[in-house]
Amino acid sequence: xxxxxxxxxxxxxxxxxxxxxxxxxxxxxxxxxxxxxxxxxxxxxxxxxxxxxxxxxxxxxxxxxxxxxxxxxxxxxxxxxxxxxxxxxxxxxxxxxxxxxxxxxxxxxxxxxxxxxxxxxxxxxxxxxxxxxxxxxxxxxxx
Numbered sequence: 001x002x003x004x005x006x007x008x009x010x011x012x013x014x015x016x017x018x019x020x021x022x023x024x025x026x027x028x029x030x031x032x033x034x035x036x037x038x039x040x041x042x043x044x045x046x047x048x049x050x051x052x053x054x055x056x057x058x059x060x061x062x063x064x065x066x067x068x069x070x071x072x073x074x075x076x077x078x079x080x081x082x083x084x085x086x087x088x089x090x091x092x093x094x095x096x097x098x099x100x101x102x103x104x105x106x107x108x109x110x111x112x113x114x115x116x117x118x119x120x121x122x123x124x125x126x127x128x129x130x131x132x133x134x135x136x137x138x139x140x141x142x143x
Contacts, residue, residue: 006032006137007058011043011078012096013070020123021065024130032134033058039070040078047088063137066113068097068104076104079111092140094133 012018018036025034035057037043043064046056064082068075075095083089094115095108105116117133120126 004138005061007035007060007062008032008065009035009037009043009046009057009062010065011037011040011070011075012065012067013038014067017067017119020126021130023123024127027127028131028134030130030134032137040073040075040081042072043078044073044081044085044088047082047091048085062091064091064093065096065133066093068095068099068108076107076111079108079113083111096129 010018010021012021022034024030025032035046037046043066047062047064049055066075066078073081075097079093082091082093092114093112094117095113096117096119097104098119099105100118108116117129120129
């Protein structure tokens with residue numbers, strides 16, 4: 001099953017949401033490595049290699065879970081930079097946000113997100129989303 005491991009980068013500035021994702025992973029035994037970035041700048045740095053060192057998030061089988069409302073570089077700015085980078089542009093991204101704005105949803109899909117999910121309010125619903133995503137991404141064929 002090791003070949004099905006997905007390296008997940010959670011780009012989220014809200015510590016409660018980070019904690020909820022970690023709790024859901026633990027509770028439902030989601031064994032994929034989880035990396036956390038607090039904003040888009042940090043996320044790009046974690047995805048890129050520098051000074052001859054490999055990136056913090058391994059290059060194979062990556063998935064980004066992205067919040068939109070963050071400081072320094074928000075999610076849509078991050079997506080734009082990601083899609084402009086020849087090395088990173090094929091990275092699958094699922095938006096996980098509180099923004100129910102049509103303009104955000106449209107812009108995210110214009111930047112080729114794999115999905116746009118509104119953050120559930122309760123932990124149980126949040127955990128159910130993580131379980132569903134885990135089932136989905138383990139079935140996906142990824143480079």
